[in-house]
Amino acid sequence: MKLARLDSEALPVETKALAKALLGCILVRESEDGKAAGRIVETEAYLPNDPACHAFSGKSSRNATLFGPPHRAYVYQIYGTSFCFNLSSECEGTGAGVLVRALAPTEGLELMQRRRGADRTRDLCRGPGRLCRALAIDRSFDGADLFLGPFLSLARDEWAPEIVRRSPRIGVTRAAGHRLRFYLAGNPYLSGPAALSPA
């Protein structure tokens, strides 16, 4: 399928709208080892003044990217073992973002398998930590402009949108119960349960 690189103007700035708009887009990672990519099938919104958002208690060296311009890569490490990939949202000065939780692998499956030490296609990018491992995304990408560099970028193909559903966010203890997780219905690559509520 024909892939067209996205630019920032093609994406909304508001957090929830961005979380929904990213569904179906392709996250592309090019490196010396080759190319790997996957379709985004699950995201979570972390809003301004949201107790679950890393920006909630103010700017720090870790979360500074969230307060910067929209659509930058925000990458942080969790539990000492995993990285999580987000896009910053809202205008400069407002701390908010969108977590990418799962991809349906589309390209470079062998490379992902090598990086992950796993073989099942279904599990390669099913979870925020796993997809970062599969695409070799680490903290060095924090702050990166996805529309400039060749190494990490967003693209779209001719894929037709599917039904978007929503549920509470996964693994968050504060501000639980808000339905800010968005995912494409009926795909096998989700990192968590599929609820039946429409978006």
Place this chain on the structure above:
DNA sequence: AGGATGATCGTCT
């Protein structure tokens, strides 16, 4: 300088 916390993952039962 030390303790608590966590937007997870892999393994085990």
Place this chain on the structure above:
DNA sequence: GACGATCATCCTC
């Protein structure tokens, strides 16, 4: 379904 690994980051002394 439950549990432990493992460490950057933040908060308190």
